[in-house]
Amino acid sequence: MEHKVKGIILHGIRFKETSLICHIYTSTFGRKTYIFNGVYKAKSKGKAAMLQPLFLLDLDVHQNDKAEIQRVKDFRLSTPYQSIPFDPVKSSLAFFISELLYKLLREEHPNPQLFEFLSNALIALDVLDEGVYNFHLYLMVQLTKYLGLHPTLLDEGTPAFFDLKSGHFTPIEPKHPLYMNRHLSRCFEQLYSIPLASLASVHMSRSERQEFIKKMLEFYSIHFGGSIELKSLSVVHELFD
Incomplete structure (x- = not known):
């Protein structure tokens, strides 16, 4: 079944030559693992650059409760950052926070209040x-x-x-x-x-x-x-x- 969800990237790992597997904390499903196929292909026009720690995404996903890794149909930046990717201090903090959240947010159950807090806090950090x-x-x-x-x-x-x-x-x-x-x-x-x-x-x-x-x-x-x-x-x- 297809769903539109918002997500925060916690961690990513390269898969084969052109794909990326990401652990994402979502507004709807809690923590989930998604595969982004083909994002490193030349024709993807830099889409892999959107998949950095703590980036906020809007995702169109295929949700299969029996699968450990979910498929992403399409994605886009929800709120593009203006300073976090370019400020060495803020980007270092982003790596620290993403690693902390990766260790702490283990539940697949949704927590809308937590997701809203994290999203708002990250947007605030950016400015x-x-x-x-x-x-x-x-x-x-x-x-x-x-x-x-x-x-x-x-x-x-x-x-x-x-x-x-x-x-x-x-x-x-x-x-x-x-x-x-x-x-x-x-x-x-x-x-x-x-x-x-x-x-x-x-x-x-x-x-x-x-x-x-x-x-x-x-x-x-x-x-x-x-x-x-x-x-x-x-x-x-x-x-x-």
Whole structure:
């Protein structure tokens, strides 16, 4: 059966000479695997360039629930990016985020609210000028709301520690090492609560951002069962002073 769906590219791998297999998070079916036949042929006029990590697509697909790989009849860019493919910082963040989402979004069940959040956030990143250095941290925190892991915040102004094991804030320092210190916990609260336009108001040093990412990956590893390691992490660590 043919369907028109919107999708976000998470990962792609070359198949034979002219085709590409992509893992795509869709608005209608959740995460699916699609094959794009012939996109590397000369007559395809650069269509493969549209199949980059986190690109937003409108897809005409043949959906067969019994098949592991679905076929794409046609596709086009839903919202062409103006800066992400050309800005080295934003494009590096896109690779990091796409790898993170590839590891986290395992369900085939649709989550329209999550899809809408991701689409809007990526469109916002494309035009974002201030606070770009916090965007990936913001997204890592905001994802907790859509993956059933959102923590209970304490009253504003209450010193707290974010306990990675319980997934909640506590005024008492945990006796195990899997928690964020007070400063990083406060940054988590800010990134959880502020609008995307206020990202520049969250202040962390380069080493603190690295530690924050480490703790967030530990958090997701605990609650998703298994270590989440990202090849793009070393590149992101070098981006911001």
